[in-house]
Amino acid sequence: MKFQAVAALAVLTVSACATTQPSQSGEVYDPWEGWNRKVYGFNEVVDKAALEPVARAYRVATPTLFREGVNNVLSNLRQPVVFVNTVLQGNPDASGETFGRFLINSTAGVAGIFDVASALGVAKHDEDFGQTLGVWGVEPGPYIILPVMGPSNLRDFMGRGVDNAFDPLNWTEFEDRDLDNEIMVTRTVVGAIATRERLIETIETLRDQPEPYIAMRRNYTSQRQAAIRNGKIEDDPYKDLPDFDDFDEFGFEEESGSDQPQD
């Protein structure tokens, strides 16, 4: 359930404006909720009409090993972007492991089809420029739902653009200019189908929730915060827990003049 080219200067400028917005776990700044809900509804229509049927057909028509190979190739193609971001985050261990993974899987793994590096115990990292900005202290800014691409926030949306600029496949030019376009289109289409296939059960669960929009917003935001911490639990995970004292069987007292905390 996870889920463009913009200048780096714009990232820093907009993010500077966003630094006053709430970012701690459990709170999501969603000033464009009305618009976002419309895009969410649009995405649901597109997904049910096109993406989901294609993803299900892909699952039925292909063996698991084939799909793993596709996922491995797509992941391997992303390793240069991951590598640059580990460098920008000042994480030399992750940089070395990512560089090693790319070398091993591109050669012994036959252009990334087989994940030999994981079999050898080389750790896998998943970093992007949105996370890098988060490591640098940039706040997420407003929550956004992007058409077709799904949940994001201003920081991560800007990060996508920068990641595209980091991606060698986007600036390598082949003699045959049509080949450039074919590579880009193929990678985008295959990537979308493979990602949607992996999310079949997750999106089913999401749709069963009382409020799928809220569930996705909370889930995306907290997952991204955890990714910025590289999967470590925050230092004081209990500081923002709500009090239960007002809600027990001995009576309920709402705080005067206050609504429920925003998710």
Next chain:
Amino acid sequence: MKLRNLIMAASAALVLPAAALADTQTENFVKQNANEVLNSLNNPDLSSEERTSLFSGYMEQFANIDAVSKFVIGKYASRFNPDELKRYQQAFRTYALAVYQNQLDAYRGNEVVVEGSTDRSPSDSIVDTTIARADGKNMDVRWRVLHRNGEYQVVDVALDIDGNLIWLAIEQRAQFLALLDRTNGSADALIDKINDMTAKLENERR
């Protein structure tokens, strides 16, 4: 100065064992009850109905479902009329037990190991446990325990998903409140949704 140090040392000696004792008692409460709950799901001699009944009985003692049911609807707990609140709490109790049973069923028969605890206040603690999963990995499960009137009761459970602590009651609360806000506080809309979710959970049960 010596007298002051002596008083401080004596105070610390009096306070520290009490705090440590409170932690140990809370941890033991979770360890004993969580293991009983998981074992109740692992008795092959019981039918599905008997297993659910036994599990529900343990959970009723282990968790304060009334407190949770009010917590997850926030301000609407005082806006529902008594009949709506009663019907909602009945629906929620069935739903909550189904959620816990389905969530914990993945760990049935495995031992709950207490890793430590944190006191948010003298009556509000988090107990950190690990439970072995079938795939060999350990799942980090955290139990929020309130100490009231001499009794301990769990009010929320968190799962650590890749560094992201997901508290079940807090997630329910965010969504229930959004649904109630969207339906002008309709208890029936919430109850219908809860019943739908319960039916789906019960269908998924082994």
